[in-house]
Amino acid sequence: MEDQQGSAFGFDGTWREYAPIAFTNLLLTIVTLGFYRFWATTRTRRYLWSRTRFIDDRLEWTGTGKELFLGFLMVLVLLGLPFLFLQFGVQALVIRGFAGVAMGTGFAAFVLIFYLGGVARFRAVRYRLSRTYWHGIRGGSDDGGWKYGWSYMWRNVVGMIPLYLMVPWAMISLWNERWNKMSFGPHGFRCNARVKPVFKRFLLFYLAPFLLAIIGVAYVATIGGFIGSVFLHTNYPPVIAAIALVVIIVGIYALLGLIALAYYAAFLREGIGALRLENLDFQFEATTDDWLKLFFGDILLVVGTLGIGWIFLQYRHWKFFITHLEAYGEIDLNALTQSTTRESQHGEGLLDAMDVGAF
């Protein structure tokens, strides 16, 4: 099937149409002290997916609020109870002088979170694919992500050892590993993203230590403070000093944000560009400029509406994602049969709890 308009993906939602969903979600989330947010997420996704066209028909989101809620409960029991014990147990241990044991249990908890964080990233993509239908067909994975969790740990650790130089390798190889285990219908995704195209952008991060040093010096120069045992005084009036400090800190954060944005743009371009499903090749064309516009648009929207605009961010991000997503090739509808992967029954519980995105 060839597409007539030149773009395989399209988004035709409007914020007017989405507003009633966003505002009623906000209302119900407030009056339920946040419990409605699982159903709110589901309603939002149902709308966004239904306004997303791929070739000749729309996507459909079939996830439910109940399964997200069950996932949340599961996390509460699986992680919450041990952590509750840990929280009070560690306090007691430290007070009683078993600092070593306390550090040991603390470290074990850290490793557990690290591992589950990897598993959660895998399962989030799996969950989203398994609840996304197109032409009555869904995606998924036969893998539970437990092995990926180990991979996630050791690759990230190895990536950090040589002064973080191998972090891009860790990220790209994990991306490939994850997507190579995903499928849609009967077809497996294939992904062979390379490190080289993102590495130069990553090197920009090495400016960060210099920026931090600048913060330190600027802080001392404007406020006064101890360097070693020397106390520095300043003659600037406190207001000027405070303003200068704020400008410097905001500036440096902005610069760090820009570097992160530039890297992320390159990363997604390479990651999605290397993705293939049977005879379909994907592409993601957002440039750093596009990301900047999205980012500053977000800030303007939220600040300009005194925070209310926050409820439209999910809409904006999805629209951004779909508008820049592209696919080439063809699909054989007869061969695109139903996925035989198992459907996970408990949403994105782990990921929800750890507050990380799926992509």
Next chain:
Amino acid sequence: MEAEVWHYDGRNANRWGARLAGDATSFRLIGGSWESGPYAWADLAALDLPGADAVFGLKEAPGWRIGLPQDAIPDGLAALLPRKVRYGGFIDRIGLWKASAVLASIAALAVFVGVSAPGWIAPVVPQSFEDNLGDAMVGDFGGRFCATPQGSAALKALTTRIDPDANARSIEVANIPMVNAVALPGRRIVIFDGLLQQAKSPDEVAGVLGHELGHVEHRDTMAALLRQLGLSVILGGMNGTAGSNINALLSLSYGREAEHEADLTAIAKMRAANISPLPTADFFRRMEPALPGKGAKRGRNKGERSDLEDEAQALNWLASHPSSASRYALFADAHDTRRTYAPALQPSEWRALRTMCASDKKVKPVGAFGL
């Protein structure tokens, strides 16, 4: 009845055109060269999708869909088709606004119960349970309690004076250079050595002790513990890292009202023990540079360097016990000019108490506190 629909069978991605033909309980789909069904109307579910088409799924058949233009639904068919689920659950049944009002009342009740529950529950928790819990959590404070014959005797004298009924199970001095004193679970009070060094007279220590005794008698520690427990359940229990928890326990927050009640207890106890509340008022003033009599004379000379350190030290105490002008005034006003107060300790006893940690050779050294 009949209608033209589009159809996905959920087995492959082909989009079929079909004729829906049915009676009162079920229907069949008839395509160009195929036929499927019968399907029960009751097994259909309406999807909440924007757009011109009404779309329906079938129970237990993932991906199975039929759709037809909203305005092409014959009247007879419309009655048999299920309604859309929009907000979910009972909200669709009773309507958004009614449901919001009901949910908001439930939420308000839940918040009220949640906020005040620790205060009701704490007094009901058996004291022996709290004592065991406190002993399990605190133990011997990692060997950091200071003891010397003279110092311990002085501490005993001060304890007997301010707490004659022995409401606290133990009052100890810990070899930690923070300006702090805490009431821990199990009716145990710990004064940090830093506070003794910072205090200018035993009366100030008596005031702080009286305040912590107030927390013990009102069971504020148990209430705060319950509140923290509730919070960690709500927040999923994974916001605290291991390192920050010791601080969380040391500065369990009791709330403004409980702090005020504890101050009133302290004043009552000092009156009963005939100890002047003025030094304690002065202590609060020193801990809070913004209060009158302190801020104005502060300079930037070399000699004043220790003041800066004092302020950093005071932050420990302020974090858990926000000082304020009203608090200072409360103690200052409690001073009765016609009365002759007796010092909380004799000078020799006060010296012994202040030097107790420094002269105790067995106590765990300062640096070993695992924060």
